[in-house]
Amino acid sequence: MSTVVYTAHDGVVTSIDGRPGDSIMETAVRNGVRGIVGECGGSLSCATCHVFVASETFELVGGPGDLEDEMLDGTAVDRQHNSRLSCQIKLQDGCEYHVTMPSEQV
Amino acid sequence: MQGTLIVGACQAGVQIAATMRDLGDCDPIVIVGEESHRPYQRPPLSKGWLKGELEPDDVVLRTRQWFDERGITLVSGDRVVTIGREPDGSGVAQTLGGRSIPFARLALATGASVRRLPLPGTDYRGVHYLRDADDAIALGPALAEERVQRVVVIGGGFIGLEAASAARQLGKDVTVVEGTDRLIGRAVSEQTSAFYLDAHRRRGTRVVLGARITGIVGEDASAAGRRGSVEGVELADGTVLPADLVVIGVGVVPRVELAVQLGLEVNGGIVVDERCLASDGRTVAAGDCTIMPNPYPLGRGEPVRIESVNNALEQAKVAAATLLGQEASYATVPWFWSDQADLKLQIAGLSTGFDDVVVRGSAEAEKFTVLYYREGRLIAADCVNQPAEFLQIKQALAKGRTIPPEAAADTSVPLKQSIVDAAVPVAT
Numbered sequence: 001m002s003t004v005v006y007t008a009h010d011g012v013v014t015s016i017d018g019r020p021g022d023s024i025m026e027t028a029v030r031n032g033v034r035g036i037v038g039e040c041g042g043s044l045s046c047a048t049c050h051v052f053v054a055s056e057t058f059e060l061v062g063g064p065g066d067l068e069d070e071m072l073d074g075t076a077v078d079r080q081h082n083s084r085l086s087c088q089i090k091l092q093d094g095c096e097y098h099v100t101m102p103s104e105q106v
Numbered sequence: 107m108q109g110t111l112i113v114g115a116c117q118a119g120v121q122i123a124a125t126m127r128d129l130g131d132c133d134p135i136v137i138v139g140e141e142s143h144r145p146y147q148r149p150p151l152s153k154g155w156l157k158g159e160l161e162p163d164d165v166v167l168r169t170r171q172w173f174d175e176r177g178i179t180l181v182s183g184d185r186v187v188t189i190g191r192e193p194d195g196s197g198v199a200q201t202l203g204g205r206s207i208p209f210a211r212l213a214l215a216t217g218a219s220v221r222r223l224p225l226p227g228t229d230y231r232g233v234h235y236l237r238d239a240d241d242a243i244a245l246g247p248a249l250a251e252e253r254v255q256r257v258v259v260i261g262g263g264f265i266g267l268e269a270a271s272a273a274r275q276l277g278k279d280v281t282v283v284e285g286t287d288r289l290i291g292r293a294v295s296e297q298t299s300a301f302y303l304d305a306h307r308r309r310g311t312r313v314v315l316g317a318r319i320t321g322i323v324g325e326d327a328s329a330a331g332r333r334g335s336v337e338g339v340e341l342a343d344g345t346v347l348p349a350d351l352v353v354i355g356v357g358v359v360p361r362v363e364l365a366v367q368l369g370l371e372v373n374g375g376i377v378v379d380e381r382c383l384a385s386d387g388r389t390v391a392a393g394d395c396t397i398m399p400n401p402y403p404l405g406r407g408e409p410v411r412i413e414s415v416n417n418a419l420e421q422a423k424v425a426a427a428t429l430l431g432q433e434a435s436y437a438t439v440p441w442f443w444s445d446q447a448d449l450k451l452q453i454a455g456l457s458t459g460f461d462d463v464v465v466r467g468s469a470e471a472e473k474f475t476v477l478y479y480r481e482g483r484l485i486a487a488d489c490v491n492q493p494a495e496f497l498q499i500k501q502a503l504a505k506g507r508t509i510p511p512e513a514a515a516d517t518s519v520p521l522k523q524s525i526v527d528a529a530v531p532v533a534t
Contacts, residue, residue: 019163030169032124032176039415041147041165043154045443045452047497067450067493073522074497106504 002091004028007100008035020093024086025049035101042087044068048105049086050075054098058082061089061097077102108134108208110429111199113186113364114215115139117147117415118393120167121422122213122429127176129430135178136207138199142183143239144170149415151242152265152355153445156249156272165239181205189368195388211429214365214376214384215422218358218394218413223260227322232336233352236265245269248351255279258339258349260319262289264444265355267306271446273353274311281312281347283319283339293442293453295460297476298488301469302446309447318342322352360395360411373397375411380435382425390428392421401436404485404503406459414442439503452496455486455503464514466521467492475499475521477514483528484508495521 004027006014018027028036028049037048044067053061061084064072068088072079086099110126112119115137123135139145146165154160173180184203189212191197199207220237222228232254234245248254249272257273259266262284274280282289288299289306306313320342325334338346360375371377371385375397382390382398397411398421420438427434442453449472460478467474475495478486484503489496502509502525513524 022164026164030166030172032168032172034128039419040443041149041415043149043443043445044493045445045450046441047493071493071497073494074501076501 002093003096004091005096005098006033006035007098008033009101009103018091020091022091024051024089024091024097024099026087027091028086035105036086037105038087040087044071044085044087047071047075047085050077050079050102050105051084051086051099052080052102053082053084053089054100055082057097057099060092060095064088075102076104076106108196108210110135110211110213111186111207111209112137112213112215113199114217114393114395115141115145115180115182116215116217116393116418117145117167118217118418118422118425119213119215120145121419122215122390122392122426123176123178124168125423125426126430127178129427129432131430132177133210135176136181136209137178138181138184138186138201138205138207140183140185140202141238141240144168144180144182146239147415148237149443151239152236152268153272155242156246156269157275158246158250162239181207186364189364191368212389213425213429214389214391214395215393215418216361216364216376216391216395218360220354221357221359223319223354223356225319225321227324227336228354230322230324230333230336230352232324232350233322233354235354236269237358245353249273249276249278254350256348256350257281257353258283258347258351259353259355260339261355261357262286262313262315263292263355263357264290264442266353267302267446268444269353269355270306270311271309274309275447280310281314281349282306283314283317283341283347285317285319287316289313289315290444294451294488295457295463295476295478297463297465297469298451298490301474301490302449302451304469305449305472306446314341314347358394358413360397362395365389365391365395373409377409380424380437381428382421382434382436383428390425392425393418396421398436400456401438402440402456403437403506404480404483405456410456412440414440416441439500441500448491450491450493452489452493453486454489454496454500455484457486457488460485462511464511466495466514467517477509477511479511482511484514498522498525 040046457478462479
């Protein structure tokens with residue numbers, strides 16, 4: 001089991017127990033967490049699953065890959081140093097993740 | 107009364123239910139889907155799925171808990187066959203499985219079914235279509251079989267080329283047979299088509315354009331009347347392209363049977379207005395089954411039918427609001443994507459009616475953008491391995507902005523810096 005703590009732009013916090021191997025995007029969408037869209041289903045095509053990653057989570061997951069890095073230049077809300085596309089962060093068993101959503105995804 | 111019936115447990119169907127709950131609707135919602143699977147995403151079926159990278163749980167749209175928590179009843183593996191309607195719009199649907207489902211509101215998200223090839227031999231073993239999860243569940247392992255070496259793909263559109271790419275990546279000998287004179291002709295310009303032709307050939311896929319197929323050939327039917335295995339695809343000039351497996355990807359046909367039965371206007375899809383209302387003024391419809399006023403502010407006037415996830419989701423949101431009596435009108439920048447081998451194609455906007463094209467970047471380097479213009483204004487773009495430019499263009503189009511053609515061609519300046527307000531307002 002893994003846990004993802006999502007903080008929406010309006011401050012609402014949702015904690016979801018996720019399946020290891022699923023992404024943070026999939027875990028949000030399948031459980032109805034708002035603020036993450038994921039239109040393309042995780043194929044790195046839409047950049048609508050942008051999140052800001054808490055510092056301890058960032059240490060766990062690291063920075064974006066090359067293609068993801070390029071896509072972060074086109075997100076609806078400008079990227080910050082801790083931006084990631086949540087479809088690219090796969091949950092590891094026993095880990096807890098903290099992410100905050102931007103005000104817009106599209 | 108008794109709540110909402112949504113016919114079709116697909117992206118659009120699930121999104122209608124999700125948005126209705128988001129908008130505060132508390133009445134019962136029943137979604138009926140004829141497939142036995144939980145609602146799932148289709149795009150991966152022709153991509154990662156065929157390469158063996160995904161499992162069924164990887165493509166589900168929502169957890170069971172999601173449906174339970176929202177009081178949304180999901181009926182899978184059953185099919186609505188008749189719908190009786192009262193003058194007030196309420197009614198009762200009957201399913202093949204014998205269910206009677208009363209409703210006060212009705213939404214059709216019936217989708218599309220695969221277009222069958224009206225030629226002899228499509229019932230040989232080893233001939234596959236690719237639309238539903240069951241198709242992918244059958245095709246995935248078949249494609250991976252050792253004895254399957256020669257694969258012929260009929261149809262050079264997105265599905266055909268994605269399937270061909272997956273087969274090629276699995277080391278198969280692949281031939282794509284397309285009836286028209288270019289690939290993906292329905293969706294992209296000649297420049298992009300020509301690039302994909304070269305790119306697939308470079309990767310070892312044979313492509314036959316302008317092909318007339320006369321039939322699929324196979325070993326003789328056995329005494330028991332059962333079809334044997336496929337052996338090849340026969341062309342009009344008598345050539346037979348040998349095949350151990352054939353994939354047919356020649357498009358889809360909107361599912362309109364229920365709409366016809368309800369007396370709704372149907373014309374190449376269920377006709378809906380910008381509120382997603384069908385011709386009776388009370389049934390809503392969304393997704394692949396609908397034909398609608400062009401929702402793209404920069405699009406041309408004719409009604410369009412758009413097959414995409416983006417359209418299914420956005421139309422569904424409007425349909426949900428309309429069902430609840432709220433004001434909503436469908437407008438969007440349509441977008442599409444296709445992953446073929448290591449080529450990421452992303453399309454923003456609809457290019458219909460373009461009068462000028464600018465190619466930015468290098469087709470040789472397989473990293474470029476084709477920008478479409480009408481009367482000097484940017485209306486759409488095909489982006490190949492240019493995800494950042496795609497996103498920037500999509501946002502520019504959504505905000506009514508443009509990129510002057512001469513600036514677009516100049517790769518020494520980042521595209522983002524060349525985006526300007528359009529001189530003329532959006533003309534519809």
